[in-house]
Amino acid sequence: MASRTTGLSPARVFLGYLAWWVMWGVDQVFLLLYLGYDLKTAVTDAVVTQVILAMAGYTINTSMRSYRPSAKNAFYVFAWGLGLTAISVYLQRETLVRLIDSEEYQNFFNQSVMVRAAFGWLMILLVAVLTWTWVYVNEKRDSEQRRNEAIKLARETELASLRQQLQPHFLFNSLNSINALVMTQPEQARRMVQQLSDFLRGTIRKDDQTFVTLDDELRHLQLYLDIEKVRFGHRLHTEIHCDEQLRDLKLPALILQPVVENAIKFGLYDTTGEITIVLAATTVGNMLELRVTNPFDEATASRTGTGFGLAAVQRRLDLLFNRKDLLLTERKNGTFTTTLRVPQSA
Numbered sequence: 505m506a507s508r509t510t511g512l513s514p515a516r517v518f519l520g521y522l523a524w525w526v527m528w529g530v531d532q533v534f535l536l537l538y539l540g541y542d543l544k545t546a547v548t549d550a551v552v553t554q555v556i557l558a559m560a561g562y563t564i565n566t567s568m569r570s571y572r573p574s575a576k577n578a579f580y581v582f583a584w585g586l587g588l589t590a591i592s593v594y595l596q597r598e599t600l601v602r603l604i605d606s607e608e609y610q611n612f613f614n615q616s617v618m619v620r621a622a623f624g625w626l627m628i629l630l631v632a633v634l635t636w637t638w639v640y641v642n643e644k645r646d647s648e649q650r651r652n653e654a655i656k657l658a659r660e661t662e663l664a665s666l667r668q669q670l671q672p673h674f675l676f677n678s679l680n681s682i683n684a685l686v687m688t689q690p691e692q693a694r695r696m697v698q699q700l701s702d703f704l705r706g707t708i709r710k711d712d713q714t715f716v717t718l719d720d721e722l723r724h725l726q727l728y729l730d731i732e733k734v735r736f737g738h739r740l741h742t743e744i745h746c747d748e749q750l751r752d753l754k755l756p757a758l759i760l761q762p763v764v765e766n767a768i769k770f771g772l773y774d775t776t777g778e779i780t781i782v783l784a785a786t787t788v789g790n791m792l793e794l795r796v797t798n799p800f801d802e803a804t805a806s807r808t809g810t811g812f813g814l815a816a817v818q819r820r821l822d823l824l825f826n827r828k829d830l831l832l833t834e835r836k837n838g839t840f841t842t843t844l845r846v847p848q849s850a
Contacts, residue, residue: 521558528627529554541609548603556595557624560588561631568635581632589625593617675704681735696734703727714824718785718792719751725760725783732768739778740768746785753792755846756824760794762813763842767798769813770840775801792846800840814842821846 529550536546564584597617601610678700685693703724722744733740742764764781771779781798814831821830825847832843 521562525554525558525561528557539612541612545604545606545609549600552599552603553596553620556592556599557627560592560624560628564588564628564632565635568632568639581629581636585625585628585632588628589621592624592628593621596620675700677735678731685734692734696731699727699731699734703731714757715754716757717751718746718753718755721755721757721760722746722751724758725764728761728764736768736772739772739776741778741780743780743782745783750785750787750792753787753846753848755792755794755844756820759817759820759844759846760796762817763794763796763844766813766842767796767840770800771798775799788845790848792848794844794846796842796844798840800835800838817844 532550532553533543533546536549537543541549564581567584568581597613600613604610678696682693682696682700685696726744729740729742733742760783764783767781771781779799781796784795784797786793786795814833818828818831821844822828827847830845830847832845834841834843
């Protein structure tokens, strides 16, 4: 009986199927004893009847596993059930008449043929209906599993694509800066190459990680900031405020770098002065809240837009947590604030 649909082992399914027919065999023995037949006759009749019906049930179960439940197949099952019933009654008669040499019993068998046929047909149809149900449930389960696996694969592919799209922009800027420093400040250029190597090595190492600790993410972010400070020199200042007890909290890997890159873009591009970017980590309920603030120029915003980075971060959070309220931005009094909220597991 279709064991893979129920999650049971073949041995358990076989024992359950055997117990089903043994139960009916015992009932048949008591019925024949009640009708006045001796124990040997009752046991012989019950064993032969139930063994043949069990074989018929197994036959229809096996034949139905490859058929999808449908109206067309329902007629096939109905007809196949009638055919198996006729074969079963015939085999019972041929076997029992030879095993039980009694004219009285033969008359009893002939009188009970219709009852035996009706009982056998009902038992065979019951097995068919159960098999049909198991096949249908199994197909639905497999279809749902394939759909979930496809959705998961699509999500993972999109997440990987979003992470990869964030790197080339930063890499091109860094290489351009290194190129500019090679002739004028070779020592700075060498240092920036080493920092860029450390940053990319850390990025590759995190590619297979969905979540990391805040401490790991901040260390990786510092590599990025070190490179940017070489590019912008004294113009870029950063402050990171994070209590020690928060550093073991989890967040998506490489989620902070595009947020801080966006802050640098809005704060430093098209300006010549010094700026300070502040990253503050707190908890609000079951959320790790990361707030990044930077100076903001309304005139610059109209030309640069909101940037791909924050849109990618929003999409990643949506895919990971199925929520659209985890990334908030606010422009107020010349300051741009990006708030990132990461749910923590209970």
